[in-house]
Amino acid sequence: MRKRIVFIIILCIFFSLTKIYADAEIYSIQLGLYKNEANADKLINKMLQKDIKAFKISTSSHIVFYGIYSSKADALEELKNIRKYANGAFVTKFNKKQESIYLKSKEFEKRSHEDDNKNININKDVDLIDEVDSLYNSKGQNNQQITINKIDDNNLEYMYRVMNDIELRGVNGESKWYFEVDKGLEVKDFKLNLFVRVNELIRTDISYATIYMNNTPIKSMNFETPNNQLLSSWEVDIPTHLINRGYNELKILTYSRISDSPCEDDKNIANWVIIDESTNYVIQYDRKYYSEKISNFPKPFIGIHADDDKGVAVIVPDDYTDDEMSAALTLIAHMKDSNLGYDTSTRLMVSNDNIEIFDSLIYIGDYGSIPKELEKLINDAGDINKKNVHIYRRYLNDLNKPVLMIISDNGKSLITAVKALKNNNLKGQMTSSYISLDEDFDVDIKTKEENDDYIYFKDLGLNGIEVKGRNQQFTSVGLRIPFNEILANESNVNLNIRYSDNLDFEKSMVSVYINGVPVGSHKLERDKRDLDSIKFYIPEALRQNSYYDIRIVFELIPDGIINCEKYLASVPWAYIQKDSSFFAPSIENTLMLLDNFPYPFSREDDLDRTTIVLPDKPTKEDLELAGMLVELTGIGAKKNEGVIRVTKGNMLSNKHYKDNLIIFGTPEENSGIRTINNNLWFKYNEKFDSVLSNEKIELLPEFARSATFIELKPSTYDNKKGILSITSLDKKSIIDATKYLYKKNLSFLTGDAVIISKNGDLNTFRFQKDTERPKVSTSILQSRNMRNYIIFSGSFIILMLISLGLYSIKNRRDKDK
Numbered sequence: 001m002r003k004r005i006v007f008i009i010i011l012c013i014f015f016s017l018t019k020i021y022a023d024a025e026i027y028s029i030q031l032g033l034y035k036n037e038a039n040a041d042k043l044i045n046k047m048l049q050k051d052i053k054a055f056k057i058s059t060s061s062h063i064v065f066y067g068i069y070s071s072k073a074d075a076l077e078e079l080k081n082i083r084k085y086a087n088g089a090f091v092t093k094f095n096k097k098q099e100s101i102y103l104k105s106k107e108f109e110k111r112s113h114e115d116d117n118k119n120i121n122i123n124k125d126v127d128l129i130d131e132v133d134s135l136y137n138s139k140g141q142n143n144q145q146i147t148i149n150k151i152d153d154n155n156l157e158y159m160y161r162v163m164n165d166i167e168l169r170g171v172n173g174e175s176k177w178y179f180e181v182d183k184g185l186e187v188k189d190f191k192l193n194l195f196v197r198v199n200e201l202i203r204t205d206i207s208y209a210t211i212y213m214n215n216t217p218i219k220s221m222n223f224e225t226p227n228n229q230l231l232s233s234w235e236v237d238i239p240t241h242l243i244n245r246g247y248n249e250l251k252i253l254t255y256s257r258i259s260d261s262p263c264e265d266d267k268n269i270a271n272w273v274i275i276d277e278s279t280n281y282v283i284q285y286d287r288k289y290y291s292e293k294i295s296n297f298p299k300p301f302i303g304i305h306a307d308d309d310k311g312v313a314v315i316v317p318d319d320y321t322d323d324e325m326s327a328a329l330t331l332i333a334h335m336k337d338s339n340l341g342y343d344t345s346t347r348l349m350v351s352n353d354n355i356e357i358f359d360s361l362i363y364i365g366d367y368g369s370i371p372k373e374l375e376k377l378i379n380d381a382g383d384i385n386k387k388n389v390h391i392y393r394r395y396l397n398d399l400n401k402p403v404l405m406i407i408s409d410n411g412k413s414l415i416t417a418v419k420a421l422k423n424n425n426l427k428g429q430m431t432s433s434y435i436s437l438d439e440d441f442d443v444d445i446k447t448k449e450e451n452d453d454y455i456y457f458k459d460l461g462l463n464g465i466e467v468k469g470r471n472q473q474f475t476s477v478g479l480r481i482p483f484n485e486i487l488a489n490e491s492n493v494n495l496n497i498r499y500s501d502n503l504d505f506e507k508s509m510v511s512v513y514i515n516g517v518p519v520g521s522h523k524l525e526r527d528k529r530d531l532d533s534i535k536f537y538i539p540e541a542l543r544q545n546s547y548y549d550i551r552i553v554f555e556l557i558p559d560g561i562i563n564c565e566k567y568l569a570s571v572p573w574a575y576i577q578k579d580s581s582f583f584a585p586s587i588e589n590t591l592m593l594l595d596n597f598p599y600p601f602s603r604e605d606d607l608d609r610t611t612i613v614l615p616d617k618p619t620k621e622d623l624e625l626a627g628m629l630v631e632l633t634g635i636g637a638k639k640n641e642g643v644i645r646v647t648k649g650n651m652l653s654n655k656h657y658k659d660n661l662i663i664f665g666t667p668e669e670n671s672g673i674r675t676i677n678n679n680l681w682f683k684y685n686e687k688f689d690s691v692l693s694n695e696k697i698e699l700l701p702e703f704a705r706s707a708t709f710i711e712l713k714p715s716t717y718d719n720k721k722g723i724l725s726i727t728s729l730d731k732k733s734i735i736d737a738t739k740y741l742y743k744k745n746l747s748f749l750t751g752d753a754v755i756i757s758k759n760g761d762l763n764t765f766r767f768q769k770d771t772e773r774p775k776v777s778t779s780i781l782q783s784r785n786m787r788n789y790i791i792f793s794g795s796f797i798i799l800m801l802i803s804l805g806l807y808s809i810k811n812r813r814d815k816d817k
Contacts, residue, residue: 025071025093029065033232040056040062146160150309170471171266182303184300199256201270208221213243238250266470292433296393314331331421334634363406473556487543493535495580497577503556503572519538550582592752604639606637607642613663616649670727681694691709732758
């Protein structure tokens with residue numbers, strides 16, 4: 001009994017200490033940061049010779065640390081001693097990942113009964129460093145530019161990585177980043193982790209960098225470092241009160257010198273500073289609590305979320321009807337268009353699955369099939385007309401999960417509710433947490449949005465862009481159009497700019513690059529300095545993309561340089577006004593190619609009538625795949641008239657043949673695959689146990705039995721509709737191939753047929769022939785050209801008639817004579 005009590009006490013002490021460690025902020029002393037690992041090892045060996053047990057953590061760069069401390073004060077006290085040997089050392093706080101790794105190492109030490117009399121003031125050992133290296137190696141040197149991690153239920157950590165080195169030349173350099181803070185978020189903390197490499201010729205004692213947030217200076221740092229490190233780093237805390245909701249500008253200005261002559265330094269090609277690719281900024285967000293108003297939908301179901309979040313579960317009854325499934329699929333497609341820039345995961349599932357693991361829940365179905373976890377959120381089910389549709393917005397209080405329920409015993413009413421939630425005019429009036437609608441309620445969108453082909457900078461949240469400095473200065477703006485559209489012939493970038501008077505107008509100019517390709521240059525003119533409107537047309541070869549990186553480059557050459565003082569005092573500038581625009585008339589690319597997806601399933605800003613053909617006996621994985629496919633069809637759908645229907649392969653009939661069809665599965669599981677087999681480019685043989693070769697490729701039998709085949713082609717039942725088929729003899733191969741159906745991987749699917757091997761390798765094919773490229777000219781341009789042509793043609797004919805008349809009269813007179 002006594003031993004048991006002692007054991008329990010030891011356990012209590014252990015867990016108490018663990019809790020103390022978990023709650024403590026952990027600090028260390030950073031000795032150096034290097035791009036080259038060998039240089040980091042040299043510093044460690046140098047420190048070891050002085051009995052300073054340093055260690056390194058290696059990611060894309062190599063950081064050398066000393067010591068672990070529970071308080072910043074302890075670390076700062078030790079720093080006084082360390083600076084005798086490492087002049088540039090400074091104290092830094094571990095991030096969440098480092099804390100987690102440290103605590104794991106402490107628990108391991110306790111389990112191994114290792115003697116540790118240093119408490120928390122210990123040096124990291126080799127095992128811990130190996131664990132850190134393992135963490136980063138397992139993440140494959142994380143190459144994502146943006147990562148989002150969950151701190152707790154309401155707090156997120158957002159990290160943006162620069163990814164590529166940024167070169168700043170001359171005495172004065174500048175780099176800017178723009179980021180947006182959603183109105184549903186509150187910034188709790190902002191840290192810039194700045195890594196800078198300098199040329200060894202730089203005079204670091206008089207060279208420095210300054211950080212600005214929304215044009216307010218935050219901190220200035222000198223480039224001088226101990227041991228002549230060429231890679232320096234700073235952790236800069238940005239005051240959160242300087243950060244706005246909406247767009248923000250983070251700016252870094254550098255001043256670098258290599259001699260006593262700043263004018264020569266500005267032109268010297270050796271005067272450069274690199275903002276290292278390791279640079280990043282980390283924002284901690286507090287997610288706003290949304291009220292239970294239905295009008296907030298799709299917030300908070302759609303929004304910023306952690307990368308490993310489970311996302312939204314869209315739940316249908318176990319024995320769902322076609323109408324219930326149709327309503328769920330259509331809602332998923334509508335939510336995809338409302339993603340607001342966030343790639344929120346949505347999972348379609350039946351109510352008997354484990355729904356508690358998801359971050360938010362949406363139930364669509366009848367009253368008798370409501371999941372038991374959600375039943376308690378409804379207290380009026382006995383007093384209402386269950387043939388109408390009832391929309392409830394709740395929170396599952398014990399789990400703090402947002403819940404939306406669309407409930408009716410009449411399947412047609414469910415479709416009515418889904419369409420109503422896509423109608424912003426109607427949804428804006430749903431200011432309570434409950435509403436009821438009749439089945440025949442008019443949910444049509446009355447006011448159609450005008451399709452304005454002009455996209456102004458102000459529409460992108462850019463209230464003008466200023467560039468300042470001598471020589472080359474640039475800024476970039478991104479523009480995205482739907483996947484299934486291409487830019488038409490008149491597409492252009494129209495810049496309204498102002499610029500300073502102190503320019504050499506014989507040499508100063510502005511150029512525009514589209515996705516890295518120059519499309520035009522324009523010489524700046526003194527007479528137009530107060531307003532210069534410049535139009536750059538986008539060449540045909542560049543109009544095939546869905547994303548356009550528009551880089552605007554200014555060559556701002558100072559005027560009349562007489563001496564160094566005047567040169568340094570001359571700071572030319574240019575300003576791009578907010579009424580600058582992109583004229584981006586786009587046309588749906590009607591050739592049925594995977595490149596143009598989601599056409600034909602989405603066209604003219606709406607879902608086009610489509611039937612999903614499920615396997616004869618759909619599994620959990622089949623429903624998930626169906627949900628994933630309709631997510632993609634919803635890209636660009638602004639209207640609410642279209643509906644996604646559903647059937648099973650053994651129920652496919654004439655009533656579905658006027659729809660677009662999406663069919664997936666093995667020929668054994670989905671009878672629909674057998675029905676359309678003769679119309680596929682990659683056909684199964686008569687026994688449906690292998691895929692036949694064709695004119696494009698000779699297939700090996702083993703490969704054909706394990707690969708997945710994806711095709712998009714005009715429907716044999718109605719050539720204005722399309723059929724997307726995803727099939728294989730191996731069900732697991734289909735599931736593995738679905739990674740290419742995520743939006744971020746969709747660009748890998750090109751042509752009208754793709755073979756994906758069981759190892760994930762792609763072969764793309766093109767069976768359809770190109771059609772003539774669609775052309776667009778504005779009605780104004782067309783009518784003006786026609787009017788000018790008529791005027792010119794008419795005038796020419798009149799002149800011809802007059803000339804013939806005069807010639808005839810003259811000939812007659814000559815004959816009379």
